[in-house]
Amino acid sequence: MVNITPLNLTLPRDFLNETLQVLNKTREGPYTISNAPLIPQWLQSVLLTAYLALLVLSLLLIAHYIYYARHAKPAVVDPPAATAGGSLSIIIPVKNERPETVAEAVRRLASIPCGGAEVIIVSDDPPEAFEELRRAVEALGVPNVKALRRPSPVGYKGVALNWAAERASGDVLLFLDVDSVPPPDMCHRALAVGEREILFLGWDGHAPLKTPVASLQLFLYKYLLYHVAILGRHNTGHPVFALGSGIAVRKSFFREIGGFCNCTADDYDISIKAYLHGGRVVYAPGPPVHVEVPAGYEAFKKQYARWTYNSAYLISVYGARMFKFKMPLAHKLSAFLNVATHPLMVLTTFAMMLAGLAMGYAGILLPPLYILVFQLALVFAAFLQVYYVYKLARRDGHGFFAVAGRLAASAALLLALSPYLAFYVLLGLLKRRIRWYVTPKGLASLAGGLGLYELGLTAVLTALLLFAVYIANWVLASNAAFLLLAAAYALAKVAIPSSQLGRG
Known part of the structure; x- marks a missing residue:
């Protein structure tokens, strides 16, 4: 018989006490680093309120997805009824x-x-x-x-x-x-x-x-x-x-x-x-x-930009009129969210990127407790979304970690493209016409690759990281480093290999 002794993990009492003290302070407001720059209270309140609104919107989008994912069973396929005739x-x-x-x-x-x-x-x-x-x-x-x-x-x-x-x-x-x-x-x-x-x-x-x-x-x-x-x-x-x-x-x-x-x-x-x-x-x-x-990164980027523009354009033209559909209110809301999904995802991702950098510059180590609760809820909802995608994908032999990796790559790519796509959201809301790019097919879709946008995004995030290190703001440095790594991950895993294949 083998005697197995469970691993005994202990945490220093001082560590637990200090953690509880920090969390207790978040009940009154954000917990900031010692060398945080002085920011007017009203500006800090506006920033935190906007960030809370983004968290709530992100939860709504994920809940919207999860609701339909739970009902995404293959439809029963009956032979079509006798046709009404005609050619x-x-x-x-x-x-x-x-x-x-x-x-x-x-x-x-x-x-x-x-x-x-x-x-x-x-x-x-x-x-x-x-x-x-x-x-x-x-x-x-x-x-x-x-x-x-x-x-x-x-x-x-x-x-x-x-x-x-x-x-x-x-x-x-x-x-x-x-x-x-x-x-x-x-x-x-x-x-x-x-x-x-x-x-x-x-x-x-x-x-x-x-x-x-x-x-x-x-x-x-x-x-x-x-x-x-x-x-x-x-x-x-x-x-x-x-x-x-x-x-x-x-x-x-x-x-x-x-x-x-x-x-x-x-x-x-x-x-x-x-x-x-x-x-x-x-x-x-x-x-x-x-x-x-599209097999090429540049072709995909242009197609996604057009889809984002299209959704924003439809919101500007039909947003209020969609609530005049002859259907229940819940169905009207569902129709609106269907159209608005791309712009909301893009704007939420881009705004959360900006909010994270702004909170980092303000030296906010931990936001107020009520925001922490919503952050934890968002993390839980994201894991739940991964689980439901896995439930659908496992029928085709996809493992959990493979699904999580695909979704992580998708999220990183959306994060990297969000400033570019946010511009197309604004175009859709304000402009009625854009140039139409026919999506290339086959080998033609491999033309192009990384361009000025990708280089500019990398340069801006690198400059922010260096600036944060220079002023010894390690919260801003951490946020900038995370965004830089996420963008680099998306470009290295998805964009660059697709572009290189077109040159081979």
């Missing part, structure tokens, strides 16, 4: 795409049963490039496929889709991106769309190129977008919003709501207009449409 037109917009990419999209559609559906390729390319594209499509010999070019290719993607919709012969319009991989039953499900509905087939990601940024996006697409924002909302009966590829709508309802907007946020915009006109957006359970995720 189908599939519309694919293209611009600056290689003819081989467009031809591959036509081949994918030809491989699934669509009952003679019409396929319209609408191009905004120059005449010479369009002719090359048209010849590539015609060479396939696939019936009911035609390539059209707008004579005046002005406006955003939504204008091109509206133009093609007016020339479509089908009663049901199905909008698909050129890089999307359609599910086998796509056409049958699309024809089941109701008279006053927008039907969404669901989204998941695919990546022809394996890079760290692509792998991270595939993980987030599956377990935060598809399972939570789509399945979780569908299973709770809360409003769903259609994304840009895999949208079906009857032409009569499409005309009634005014089609797509001349803006970069065409998918969420048409979803909001459907609700405002007394219609609805429905998710059709079944295999999702798989959309290509």
Whole structure:
């Protein structure tokens, strides 16, 4: 028999007493270091109040995610009911795409049963490039496929889709991106769309190129977008919003709501207009449409910036009107949070970064006790969020630490990009138009890499760290060092490897 003596850990009584004394002092206000600079009391109060508001908002966003994650079970897939009849037109917009990419999209559609559906390729390319594209499509010999070019290719993607919709012969319009991989039953499900509905087939990601940024996006697409924002909302009966590829709508309802907007946020915009006109957006359970995720860091950054801009733009245009949806108040709040998630995440992350640096400069070692309580609650909520993502991901063989690592990389990347993305939030709130960047596909998405923004962020954080060491403010130094390490982790683990792969 082996006698095992448990490890005896003891803490000095003085240490415990001093810890309790420090915590007791936080009941009256923040606990600061001895050489903290003098800051007016009102400014300190404003800073702590703003920080508390950020903590509460962060808790709300995480609770919002956890609620839908708990309901993110795979939907029961029944065969679609008998269709309401009519013919189908599939519309694919293209611009600056290689003819081989467009031809591959036509081949994918030809491989699934669509009952003679019409396929319209609408191009905004120059005449010479369009002719090359048209010849590539015609060479396939696939019936009911035609390539059209707008004579005046002005406006955003939504204008091109509206133009093609007016020339479509089908009663049901199905909008698909050129890089999307359609599910086998796509056409049958699309024809089941109701008279006053927008039907969404669901989204998941695919990546022809394996890079760290692509792998991270595939993980987030599956377990935060598809399972939570789509399945979780569908299973709770809360409003769903259609994304840009895999949208079906009857032409009569499409005309009634005014089609797509001349803006970069065409998918969420048409979803909001459907609700405002007394219609609805429905998710059709079944295999999702798989959309290509950018494999390069620069392409990902521009796409994420556009999505952030789009959400902020929609808040500025429809924020108050969304509460006029004909649905319960809880559903209205859910719809608003769905649209506002990206801007709120970005602004909260950026503001907490600034607040942490400001509190560090003020020498605040421990905030008041009520803020400490919310900080602990946020830590607990974050662990709970990791747990629920793990519950979803373990079905596919992902371990807990692998899930935690992916989420840590995602959080670090958001932290590093938050100043850049916050600028796009402001653009969305204040400006109605931005330049549209078509997300490059395949090897083209690997172009670019780290630029002036990344160098500038690193330089600013390094300068803050050196300044904190110079003035012997170790709280500010610790906060600046943490931000610098987090940014370096994201760039080294995700951005740099993806950029280097494009140069190989």
